[in-house]
Amino acid sequence: MTMFPQSPLLLLLCAILIPLPSWTLPFEQKGFWDFGIDGDGGGMTMMMMRDEEEGSAVEELPSPDVPMCPFGCQCHLRVVQCSDLGLSAVPKNIPADTKLLDLQNNRITEVKENDFKGLSNLYALSLVNNKIAKVHPRAFTPLRSMQKLYFSRNLLTEVPKNLPSSLVELRIHENRIKKVPEGAFAGLGRMNCIEMGGNPLQNSGFEPGAFKGLKLNYLRISEAKLTGVPKDLPDSLHELHLDHNQIQAIELEDLSRYKNVYRLGLGYNQIRMIENGSLTFVPNLRELHLENNRLSRIPGGLPDMKYLQVVYLHSNNISRVGINDFCPQGFGMKRTFYNGISLFANPVNYWEVQPATFRCVSDRLAIQFGNYKK
Amino acid sequence: MTMFPQSPLLLLLCAILIPLPSWTLPFEQKGFWDFGIDGDGGGMTMMMMRDEEEGSAVEELPSPDVPMCPFGCQCHLRVVQCSDLGLSAVPKNIPADTKLLDLQNNRITEVKENDFKGLSNLYALSLVNNKIAKVHPRAFTPLRSMQKLYFSRNLLTEVPKNLPSSLVELRIHENRIKKVPEGAFAGLGRMNCIEMGGNPLQNSGFEPGAFKGLKLNYLRISEAKLTGVPKDLPDSLHELHLDHNQIQAIELEDLSRYKNVYRLGLGYNQIRMIENGSLTFVPNLRELHLENNRLSRIPGGLPDMKYLQVVYLHSNNISRVGINDFCPQGFGMKRTFYNGISLFANPVNYWEVQPATFRCVSDRLAIQFGNYKK
Numbered sequence: 183m184t185m186f187p188q189s190p191l192l193l194l195l196c197a198i199l200i201p202l203p204s205w206t207l208p209f210e211q212k213g214f215w216d217f218g219i220d221g222d223g224g225g226m227t228m229m230m231m232r233d234e235e236e237g238s239a240v241e242e243l244p245s246p247d248v249p250m251c252p253f254g255c256q257c258h259l260r261v262v263q264c265s266d267l268g269l270s271a272v273p274k275n276i277p278a279d280t281k282l283l284d285l286q287n288n289r290i291t292e293v294k295e296n297d298f299k300g301l302s303n304l305y306a307l308s309l310v311n312n313k314i315a316k317v318h319p320r321a322f323t324p325l326r327s328m329q330k331l332y333f334s335r336n337l338l339t340e341v342p343k344n345l346p347s348s349l350v351e352l353r354i355h356e357n358r359i360k361k362v363p364e365g366a367f368a369g370l371g372r373m374n375c376i377e378m379g380g381n382p383l384q385n386s387g388f389e390p391g392a393f394k395g396l397k398l399n400y401l402r403i404s405e406a407k408l409t410g411v412p413k414d415l416p417d418s419l420h421e422l423h424l425d426h427n428q429i430q431a432i433e434l435e436d437l438s439r440y441k442n443v444y445r446l447g448l449g450y451n452q453i454r455m456i457e458n459g460s461l462t463f464v465p466n467l468r469e470l471h472l473e474n475n476r477l478s479r480i481p482g483g484l485p486d487m488k489y490l491q492v493v494y495l496h497s498n499n500i501s502r503v504g505i506n507d508f509c510p511q512g513f514g515m516k517r518t519f520y521n522g523i524s525l526f527a528n529p530v531n532y533w534e535v536q537p538a539t540f541r542c543v544s545d546r547l548a549i550q551f552g553n554y555k556k
Numbered sequence: 557m558t559m560f561p562q563s564p565l566l567l568l569l570c571a572i573l574i575p576l577p578s579w580t581l582p583f584e585q586k587g588f589w590d591f592g593i594d595g596d597g598g599g600m601t602m603m604m605m606r607d608e609e610e611g612s613a614v615e616e617l618p619s620p621d622v623p624m625c626p627f628g629c630q631c632h633l634r635v636v637q638c639s640d641l642g643l644s645a646v647p648k649n650i651p652a653d654t655k656l657l658d659l660q661n662n663r664i665t666e667v668k669e670n671d672f673k674g675l676s677n678l679y680a681l682s683l684v685n686n687k688i689a690k691v692h693p694r695a696f697t698p699l700r701s702m703q704k705l706y707f708s709r710n711l712l713t714e715v716p717k718n719l720p721s722s723l724v725e726l727r728i729h730e731n732r733i734k735k736v737p738e739g740a741f742a743g744l745g746r747m748n749c750i751e752m753g754g755n756p757l758q759n760s761g762f763e764p765g766a767f768k769g770l771k772l773n774y775l776r777i778s779e780a781k782l783t784g785v786p787k788d789l790p791d792s793l794h795e796l797h798l799d800h801n802q803i804q805a806i807e808l809e810d811l812s813r814y815k816n817v818y819r820l821g822l823g824y825n826q827i828r829m830i831e832n833g834s835l836t837f838v839p840n841l842r843e844l845h846l847e848n849n850r851l852s853r854i855p856g857g858l859p860d861m862k863y864l865q866v867v868y869l870h871s872n873n874i875s876r877v878g879i880n881d882f883c884p885q886g887f888g889m890k891r892t893f894y895n896g897i898s899l900f901a902n903p904v905n906y907w908e909v910q911p912a913t914f915r916c917v918s919d920r921l922a923i924q925f926g927n928y929k930k
Contacts, residue, residue, distance in 0.1 A: 253819065253821070253845065253866075254776070254797055254799075254821060256725075256749050256751070256774045256795075258724075258725070258748065258749070263725075263749075265706075265708065265727065265729070265751075266708055266727070266729040266730065266751065266753060266754065268779075268800075287684070287685075287708065287709065287729070287730075310660070310661070311685070334639065334640055334661065335661065350632075351630075351632070351637075353637075353639065353640070355639070355640040355661070356640065356661075374632065375630050375632070375637075377630070377640065379640060380640065400630045402628070405642075421630075423628055425628075426642070445627065447627070447628060471627065492627075
C-alpha cells in the first residue's frame with residue numbers, strides 16, 4: 183500500500199476490502215487534485231466535516247468488483263490501455279500488477295520521478311507519440327522488470343538515463359537526439375534491440391564508447407544524418423540497418439567489426455563506391471540491401487559470399503553486369519543459392535546480361551530486372 | 557507451406573532444412589518482386605540458367621539459425637516488430653507462429669486480401685498511424701485467434717468488415733468513420749471493448765441495431781459529433797465515455813438502458829441540464845465526470861447514489877451548492893463515501909458553501925474547490 187501513496191482508487195479498493203472507518207488508514211492523498219490547483223495555489227480550500235457518528239452509521243459494505251483503473255483507461259488482464267485519451271500527464275491509479283501500460287497518442291510532456299512508482303511488474307511500456315521532452319533521471323528506476331520501452335515520436339534530446347537493467351528492447355525513433363554520450367547504455371547487458379532512427383544523428387554524435395557494454399543483435403539508425411558506417415557499434419550485431427542516411431562510400435575497414443551481421447540495410451544512401459574486400463568482413467551475410475544508391479557497378483566479392491541469398495541493387499547507376507559478378511566460377515563455392523536479386527531501374531539492359539550470370543540463383547522468378555526507367 | 561505461397565524466405569528456411577535441389581519444391585514465388593515491375597510490365601525478363609550438375613555439386617548445407625523475418629523488422633519471441641519502417645504495404649514473410657504483429661507508424665495505404673494469410677495464431681495486430689483507407693473484406697478472415705486489433709489514426713471510412721469472432725478489443729480512434737450500419741459488429745460476441753473516438757460520428761450515424769449482438773464492457777465515443785447520449789448502445793456497458801462531444805442535455809430516459817454503468821464520462825460537452833431522475837437509472841455509478849460543461853447547478857439525485865465516489869464538476873457555471881446536494885440527509889443511505897469531488901472553476905465561492913455539505917466525504921483532501929477563475 184505504501185507503493186501507492188497518491189492513489190484514491192486504492193482507497194476505493196481498500197474501502198471495499200477493509201472494514202470502515204477506512205479514512206483512518208494512513209493514506210496520503212496529496213497530489214490527487216493537483217491538476218486543479220489554481221495558478222497561485224492560494225485559492226484552494228479544503229473542506230471536511232468529519233462526523234464520526236455518521237461514519238459509523240454506514241451500513242454493511244457493498245461488494246462491487248470495480249477494479250482500480252485510471253479513468254478512461256481500459257484495464258484488462260494486467261494490460262492498462264490508456265491510448266488516445268488526450269492525457270497531459272501519466273495517470274495515477276495504475277494497478278501495481280500491470281504488465282503492459284499503453285500511453286501512446288496522448289499529450290504527455292514530461293515523465294516525472296514518481297510516475298511509475300510501484301510498477302515493479304511492468305513488462306512493456308509504450309509512450310509513443312506524445313510530447314515528452316523531459317524524463318526525470320529516476321523515473322524508470324521502479325520498473326525493475328521492464329523489457330520493452332517504446333518511446334518513438336517524442337521530443338527527447340537524449341537517451342533517457344538510468345534505464346532498468348532488465349531492458350531488452352528500446353525504440354526511440356523520431357525524437358530529437360543529436361548526441362549519444364559514452365556509457366549512454368551502461369548496465370544494459372540484456373539489451374537485444376535498439377531502434378533509434380529518425381533522429382538528427384551525425385557520425386560525430388556518437389561519442390567513443392557510446393554503445394559500450396551492449397550485446398545487441400539488432401540496431402537501426404535509419405533516417406538520420408550519417409555520412410559513413412559508424413565504427414564503434416556493438417560487434418555482436420546480427421542486423422544493422424542504416425538506410426535513409428547520407429552514406430557516401432563503404433571503405434575497406436568499415437564492416438570489419440561486424441563479422442556476425444547477416445542482414446545489412448544500406449538502401450537509400452548516396453553510396454557510389456564499395457571498396458573491394460569490404461564484404462569479406464561479413465562472411466555470414468544473408469541479405470544485402472543497397473537499393474537507391476549511386477553504384478555504377480555490382481559490388482565486388484559477391485561470388486564469395488557463401489550464404490548470401492538476397493541482394494537489392496535496384497535504382498542505382500549500374501550500366502554493366504559481368505558474368506561472374508554474382509556467382510562463383512568453381513563448383514561448390516556457394517552454399518546457398520540466391521533467392522532474390524533486384525536490378526531494375528538501372529541503366530543496364532537485360533539483353534546485355536548473359537543468362538549464365540545467374541547460374542547460382544534458385545529460381546528464375548528470384549531475379550527482378552526490368553527496363554531502366556528514364 | 558501452402559500457407560506462404562509468396563514467401564521467398566520460407567524458401568530460405570526450406571533451403572536450410574530440406575536437402576537440395578530445393579527449387580524442385582512446389583513453391584509459387586510469383587509476387588515477390590511485384591513491387592519492382594515496370595508500369596507496363598513488359599520490360600520484366602526472367603533469367604535463369606539451371607545447371608543441374610552445378611546444383612548437385614553444392615556442398616553440405618550450412619546450419620545458420622537465421623529466422624524468417626521481414627527485412628528491417630525485428631522478430632523475437634513471436635513478436636514481429638515492424639514499426640517506423642516507412643513500409644507502404646504489409647510485408648511478406650511474417651512467420652506463421654507470430655502472436656503480435658506491430659505495423660504502426662508506417663505508410664500502409666491498404667490491407668489486401670492475403671496480407672495476413674496463414675497468421676492463425678496472431679493475438680494482437682497494430683496498424684496504428686498508417687494511411688489505410690481500404691481493407692479487403694476477407695483480409696481478417698485468416699486471423700482466427702486475433703483478440704486485439706489496433707487501427708487508430710488511419711483513413712478508414714467504415715468499421716472493417718468480417719472481423720474475426722475471436723476479437724475482444726477494437727481500437728479505431730481518429731479515422732473518418734461517419735456511419736455505423738446495422739450489424740456492423742455482427743458475430744463479435746466476445747468483444748469487450750471498443751474505442752471509436754475521434755471519428756466524425758453524429759448520433760444519426762449509428763443505424764438502429766449498429767451494436768446488435770455486442771456485450772461490451774467498455775465503449776468510448778469521444779471527440780466525435782454527438783449531440784446527445786446514443787440510445788442504442790449495448791446494455792452491458794460498465795464504462796461509457798462520451799467526453800469531448802456536443803451533448804446539450806441529459807434527458808430522463810437517456811441513461812435508462814445503461815443500468816450497469818459504473819463509470820460515465822461526459823466531460824467537455826455543452827451540457828446545461830441534467831433532467832431530475834436521470835441518474836436513478838445508473839444506481840451503480842462510481843465515477844461521474846461532468847467537468848467542462850455548462851451546468852448551473854449540481855445534478856439532482858447525487859445523495860441517492862449509494863456507490864458514487866468521484867464527481868467531477870469543475871469548469872462549469874455552478875453558482876450555488878446546497879447543503880444536501882451531495883450527501884443524504886438520513887443515516888446509512890450512502891454505502892461508500894466520496895473520495896473525489898471537484899468544484900473549482902465555477903462561479904460559486906467556497907465560503908458560500910457550508911462545510912456540512914461534504915459530510916459524506918472520506919477525507920478533506922478529496923475535495924477540490926479553489927476560486928473561480930475569471
